[in-house]
Amino acid sequence: MRYAVLMHHQEPAEGELSDEVVAEAMRAFDIYAKALHEAGVLLAAEVLQPTEASSTVVNRDGAVRVQDGPFAATKEALAGLFLIDVPDLDAAISWAGKCPAAQWGTMEIRPVATSFLDGGWTR
């Protein structure tokens, strides 16, 4: 089954994290992503820019409206995602628990309902 493992956490303010802390986190993420890759379960890993870089778009009655800012302005924001392919929820939980962000944020596991692969939707 495909799962999106979503990282939610508070966004650090400008300059809040020291270079050492950032370097340490990057090292941890590198180890984590390589472990996912070596286990053959990683489909994609995306770390997102902070929500100040996000734009929201709606199309109502043919009119496209764009707004700055995230979809939901909450304390904890979507910060990145790992798309993995593992046999079941227990395997997904196990990987989510190993993600460095699980130590300071919250990991959300969402099963993928259907995927567009090789030019078509999976059943």
Next chain:
Amino acid sequence: MDTLTGSGARAAELAARDSYGRLLALLSAASQDVAAAEDALADAFEQAVRTWPGQGVPVAPDAWLLTVARNRLRDRWKSAEFRRTVVLDTDRDTPIHLDDLDVDAIPDRRLELMLVCAHPAIDRAMHTPLMLNTVLGFTAEQIGRAFSVPATTMATRLVRVKKRIRTTGIPFRLPDRDDLPPRMAAVLEAVYGAYVIDRTETGPEALHLAEVLAGLVPDDPEARGLAALVQLSAARAAARTGPDGRFVPLGEQDPQRWDRRLIGRAHEHLRAAHARGRLGRFQVEAAIQALHCTGAPDVRTLLNLHLILQDLAPSLGGGVALAAVTAEAEGPATGLARLDALLAETGEAASRFQPARATRAHLLARLDRRDEAMAEYDLAIALTADPAERAHLRDLRGRAGSAEG
């Protein structure tokens, strides 16, 4: 010949529930979908009811039912509806493959099913109802009554939680070794949940979950302890009600009316548990019950067991019981002090906890603090749902008041 009609019928019901649970566990594991497995099994039972009376009961009824249900699942998988709605790759992701199933040697996958029912991704409040429904085959209506929830509400909740098992991909397999202890603890809690519900609706069969679990993990001392606890309590069920329908407290029960066979079975479980050398909450609770079943328990031993229990698994109920036993061993004043300390510590929830109020009333009465005792009995009576127990408390209140002079 030595079985009474009642116990014979009960044995038949348990055998039917065992067989239902085993078949459903296997079909669920193969399809990763409890609801689909239930539908297929219901179809198989329907076909059995239609054909067995004419053609005769097959030599291996379970194998027959499994074969029919398996074909139903296969039909479903070939259907267009299934292709549209299912994201699971059943060839790759399931631990059991339908085609590999040997219907003549049906494996028991009920432990896996119980682990699914008590999975951390499922609402805790649904663990026990789901187990009663899938492992023992109780209907949503019966479970709803036992949990004081309307049948339709319980049915909706069960449907929703089964859908969640499927869409989230909760696996029907044993967890990794590191994950097993907390998962087993949740299973034990859920089975214990079947022990504390109102069993006038489900009958003593709900208690069978504990025996099923002990049979599945005979080396788990806590599963054995829980089975013993449930059996020791069930053994005294009949003696709890007097001929006039009144509640009979433990100390006044007639040991002749206790079920010796169940007590014997419980002691077997406890011996097996103790041999593993790993003490746990359920074993201690069972040991306390076993001590009560000796007729005249030694209060010092009882007090020690309660202290160990409150240390292993502190709870409000355990704390109240500890206070009551302290009163037996060290006098009502010490018991009351312990109870009041507990109540001060737990606050609001404790003040509406019936056993706490009833115990406090008994202790005040024993200390001859009559007005306080009567007021405390009033609070306890207001919190008591069982009519027999209410009547018993009213008696005691009357006695506490009339002891004057």
